[in-house]
Amino acid sequence: MSLTHLTIAESLKKLGSGEITSAELTEAHLKAMEGARALNAFIVETPELAMDQAKAVDAKWSKAGGKGERKPLEGLPLAIKDLFCTKGVQTTAGSKILEGFIPHYESTVTANLWRDGAVMLGKVNLDEFAMGSSNMTSAFGPVESPWKRRGDNRPLVPGGSSGGSAAAVAARIAPGATGTDTGGSIRQPAAFCGIVGVKPTYGRCSRWGVVAFASSLDQAGAFARTVEDTAIMLGSMAGYDPQDSTSVDVPVPDYRAATGRSVKGLRIGIPKEYRVDGMPGEIDALWRQGEQWFRDAGAEIVEISLPHTQYALATYYIVAPAECSSNLARYDGVRYGLRVPGKDLTEQYEATRAEGFGAEVKRRILIGTYVLSAGYFDAYYIKAQKVRALIARDFSDAFKSCDLILTPTAPSAAFALGEKSDDPIAMYLNDVFTVPASLAGLPGISVPAGLDAGGLPLGLQLIGRPFDEETVFAGAAALEKAAAFSAVPQIIAA
């Protein structure tokens, strides 16, 4: 079996037993990365750094005689979303305005991964500043999904914003990748690419060193091809960080162990408001199949109500642009990034930001600036935060009668590049099932559960109580076992 097809759990086992070295494992993935450049998944490849890290791990291990304790991810190559600052390695957030930016510090999440022995393959592509659901807004070009619709050769989107992460993991370029999720940016691309993607509770992973989009929503998470693998990764990424004031100081449980828990007796909530008009029949059928899988595993299905669901997207498209307009004020052409000269300072700001930001980012900054401007703040931003409180209350009420919530991850399978780009609202609707949990800060996971008529992957989402990722992982593992998803994308790296 090719080394690039191993799961994270299998790789770590083989590394520990001495069956393979980190150099061999890393080299196989670097070769796959080279072979799959057409997908445009990476913005920066770091093969030399990766081999140095891998060889250092191997040397240490052989010096110890192949014995002793290994770090949780020792020798495991990973792809890093280009939103995480990496010391000495260009970090762009997918934007021209940050092209050439070399951070002098490391994000806490990636520092945690390196602390635990992981190896960096490179920085993966994303929608500009993580704003998008297709990866088409990247200044470095769109990422192509490794999947193809049956009988249709058009390139498909990998989803977004963490499209490079999802494409790399699905195409077997990386066994795992980091992502960030603001309104669905991990769960939706995971569903589109037929892999697992988990977003933990807001506050679980430090946001320090992660390029900010919407600070009250942004949360880091993990992509891999199995539920257990995402649990292994998240166990290393999560943890309290005094450098992020919203990082929560609670112990990180053993997520990997949680994937082995039984779901017998769990109550699985089915929100009736998620049966939206125009949802494809096959997605509805898969959702009902998911209910049956849980019943078969001894769980109980209960109908729940999340009455403010229909307002979630509009709420999100006030809160997220408002926070984005504030966060992105820092790109002024003075301290880092692009500078376009002007005759005075104001002109320089305006020229730099006009040139440096793409259309979607500008659109969101303008909406955000508008809803925060004098006279409109109460009517829009405060109103949205009130509706957000109602959405969060819906969930806490629902969790009185259930332990997990089961929904489809996205309202469709992956679409073709350019298919929805002319209508911003049609694009926003992609996140209809993922945004509500983001607004409430809840943990969510997408598990590949079936294929549509065109042979493209569809995902099911589980949402859990705050800080109860363990039950989310237990439920996801049960779904994964029942679904036995084994389809692989048409474009598989080497």
Place this chain on the structure above:
Amino acid sequence: MSLDAAAVARIARLARIRVTDDEKTHLASELSQVMDWIDQLQSVDTDGVEPLTSVVGARLKTRADVVILNVTRDDVLANAPEGMAGFFTVPKVVE
């Protein structure tokens, strides 16, 4: 909520983003469409609801009031598009 080209110009000025006249017209229709869609929130009854400020209800921690200096001046200036003598530089702002 309909936005015209003049409104877009005002917002763009606040956001310090230069927009051309063509863009203003285009953005006015695009942003109006988004704002119309967002306006559905006005129909939600939020009387007596406190705006949500923290999803996890966590209280901010305080820390010791000490200087933590883990970067050098050169680190901070390393990515500046222009600098001089240990400073960032900008076009002249004082006549």
